Amino acid sequence: MTEPRNAVGVRVNGEPARDVVPDRLTLVDYLRDRRGLTGTKIGCEQGVCGACTVLLDGCSVRSCLVLAGQADQADVVTVEGLAAASPAVGELRAAFDRHDALQCGFCTPGFLVAAVELLARERLDEPTVRAALSGNLCRCTGYGGIVAAVLETHERLGPVPLAAPPPAPEPPPPAGRRSLGPPLAVAGVLLALGLLVRRLVARRSRTEGTA
16 A cells, blocks of 8 residues: 655755655654765654754754654754854854763764754753753763853854745756746636637637527
8 A cells, every 4th residue: 555645845944845644654764865964864763862952943853753744834943054054053063172071973963963053042051951951862061061062152242043044946846847837828728718718608609699
């Protein structure tokens, strides 16, 4: 039995796209397999480790717990598009280096994404940062350096709101589907069909009248 599929329109790192995806395809698998954005990691696949964290309409989410279909009409930012979404990313990465906040690097993309959302807040303190990052696990460095890097970045820059996504052009139709074009083109087709029907009716009436 074929798995049900749905058309999805989503903007990923500012780029619009349309796809037809299986109902059960998760957002993390869509990003990695369909969009080639492998910076979003797959860890526990149960929403526990935070390695798959992305921004969904400006809020950090575990993309292994979100279906691709649930991201329809949403704006998704992965670690690859983080620099365009927040001016704080360069300073945050430098702070991670200064505080030795990364080692193997597997968990780092998820921490960076979650931290960027945090840096938009007016006020930050250590308990707030630790609580907000508690859903992201690190088994190499611990959390002291990561927390210190986030706090230092906020102290240097103050609150840094996420940049509004630019207006997106109309994305292409998904593979295997033909587009009827813009609404005016569709209206033109309907008008032409209406005129054709009227001519056929008139011709039939003349034929019946002369019979």
